[in-house]
Amino acid sequence: MIGIAQTANLALCDMAIERAQARTQSLPGMVCLYGPSGTGKSVAASFVANRRRAYYVQAKSVWTKKFFLQAILREMGISTVKTLPEMLEIAAQELALSNRPLIIDEMDHLIDKNAVELVRDLYESSQAVILLIGEERLPDKLKKYERFHGRVLDWVPARLVDLDDARQLASHYAPSIEVADDLLDMLIAHAAGSIRRIVVNLERIHEVALSCGWTIADQANWANRPLYTGHAPKRRLL
Incomplete structure (x- = not known):
């Protein structure tokens, strides 16, 4: 079996990153792809990460804020350092200098771990394109984080299979x-x-x-x- 099936959600994921990369400087750079489990969001994100040379991390339910930043730095090929502020600064600097997008899959887990502001800090410090992927209620969960919610350029609902x-x-x-x-x-x-x-x-x-x-x-x-x-x-x- 060669390649991957070119489903609608793969195209949506790719276009979401493309729109954010083509935005004017005055517009926010985070985009969100959300939908029910099983709709192929993670498969699409992994494929698009390779196509767009994006850094890709898939959050886990047990991750702490520190482990989240360590995972990003490992994806970047950078040795981790001891403190959270240092890791945040290094990761943001790499995003800014490389001009490569960051894809955060299973964003719901980071909300549960109160790491939303950490993601916003990454964005503010780098102005990089960040694609957030999560379940159907992800936009509702993010509404209470007003400063974060306002920095999302586009909310993209995943399509059900047709x-x-x-x-x-x-x-x-x-x-x-x-x-x-x-x-x-x-x-x-x-x-x-x-x-x-x-x-x-x-x-x-x-x-x-x-x-x-x-x-x-x-x-x-x-x-x-x-x-x-x-x-x-x-x-x-x-």
Whole structure:
């Protein structure tokens, strides 16, 4: 499998950074991509980070402010130093001098750790393009941080998976067969907007098609075979 499926959210992520990079000096430089889990935000961010030569960090629930800055410096190839102010200064200086964007994935975790002002300090000290990625409620969570909220240039809602996305995904995850639109429509209906669920089902369909000798998978030959929905099966009590 070569490359990555060119989904709508990958394009949205790329365009968000491009708009921020092309902004005038008077406009803020942070952008936010938000949406439900499973819509491919992290995959898109990782791909765009390579395309745009962006620094990329994915926050974890256990991260402290210090570990967050250490992760950024490691991504930059810079040895970490002892104090938070020093790390902040060095990271901001590198962002300013390199003119490379910073992508912060799982921004919700940093809000939970009261690190929002630290991200704002990074932006204020560097004026770098910073892309924030988080869950559906990320904009609401950031509203209470007025000084931060006002520095976001663009709020970009991630799109739920559609037929065009499903076709792109099918070419990657079921490359040896043709997946008909009627079956893709059925996958979308079961996916509840999640690219991840589409991918799981496409891999299942590909395996079944190869074992059955199909060249085309459609609703007729898929019949009543089960599809992955993400829900645990209900226990049957005797």
